[in-house]
Amino acid sequence: MGGMKKRNLVVANWKMNPNTFLDAKKAFDGVRLGAKGLKNTDIVVCPPFPYIYPLVKLNSPKNIFFGAQNISIEPKGAFTGEVSSEMIKTLPAKYVILGHSERRKMGETNEIVKAKLQRAFGADLVPILCVGENERDKEGNHLGFIKNQIKECLIGLSKKDLVGINIAYEPIWAIGKSYLEAMSPTDIHETVLFIKKVLIEQFGSDIAGGSKILYGGSVEAENASEIVRIGNVDGFLVGHASLTSQFSDILKAVDLKR
Numbered sequence: 724m725g726g727m728k729k730r731n732l733v734v735a736n737w738k739m740n741p742n743t744f745l746d747a748k749k750a751f752d753g754v755r756l757g758a759k760g761l762k763n764t765d766i767v768v769c770p771p772f773p774y775i776y777p778l779v780k781l782n783s784p785k786n787i788f789f790g791a792q793n794i795s796i797e798p799k800g801a802f803t804g805e806v807s808s809e810m811i812k813t814l815p816a817k818y819v820i821l822g823h824s825e826r827r828k829m830g831e832t833n834e835i836v837k838a839k840l841q842r843a844f845g846a847d848l849v850p851i852l853c854v855g856e857n858e859r860d861k862e863g864n865h866l867g868f869i870k871n872q873i874k875e876c877l878i879g880l881s882k883k884d885l886v887g888i889n890i891a892y893e894p895i896w897a898i899g900k901s902y903l904e905a906m907s908p909t910d911i912h913e914t915v916l917f918i919k920k921v922l923i924e925q926f927g928s929d930i931a932g933g934s935k936i937l938y939g940g941s942v943e944a945e946n947a948s949e950i951v952r953i954g955n956v957d958g959f960l961v962g963h964a965s966l967t968s969q970f971s972d973i974l975k976a977v978d979l980k981r
């Protein structure tokens with residue numbers, strides 16, 4: 724496909740960290756520092772809900788965006804403890820992580836994730852859909868599992884919404900560890916190609932060509948460059964390392980991809 728070049732995307736998933744706004748502000752200062760001088764890379768910071776607004780109010784370079792880690796399946800009303808897509812949109816924030824494995828563990832099914840995707844599109848939020856297997860096996864059953872997640876979450880959504888869909892491939896067994904236990908760059912490459920193939924088969928080459936595929940799961944400063952070089956990814960979804968000074972190095976490694 725000709726046309727516009729895709730920018731790299733790095734999503735910082737802070738999960739339920741840190742415990743104080745002061746520390747959140749410090750982490751964000753680190754992100755701002757790391758964002759300096761990047762040419763080809765956008766950053767999406769996804770803090771816990773209470774920190775998004777005060778961080779949005781600070782000055783950020785224009786390659787930093789904000790996102791939520793989840794939204795409600797409901798639009799508004801009597802749903803104690805929930806946060807709606809519109810609330811996130813009006814902060815303003817632009818992105819939302821959906822279907823993260825830690826939320827799926829709390830009971831989110833593909834059906835729920837799909838309904839949340841619709842909710843996100845309805846509010847003009849840009850979703851980052853997470854998929855990934857629990858374990859790998861030699862027979863390749865994990866590939867069928869990933870394909871099924873993609874199909875069940877995306878089939879039936881409008882083509883217009885699917886243009887530019889972001890998919891974060893996060894093998895559950897590789898999340899929250901050190902780089903030594905992350906997935907190998909060649910295995911990442913293979914799985915990313917598989918996901919692209921599924922997107923082409925199911926939705927056509929326009930949607931597949933415009934979509935970004937990220938890798939997540941124990942990305943650290945030590946393995947980021949190798950994965951960028953070999954893994955065929957458009958960026959990363961970074962958990963624990965996004966709250967540390969390593970994050971700048973990860974950003975630099977990604978920015979080398981053009």
Ligand code: PGA
Binds near residue numbers: 898942963
């Ligand atoms: P991790 O988390 O980088 O700490 O492995 C990634 C994620 O779960 O999004």
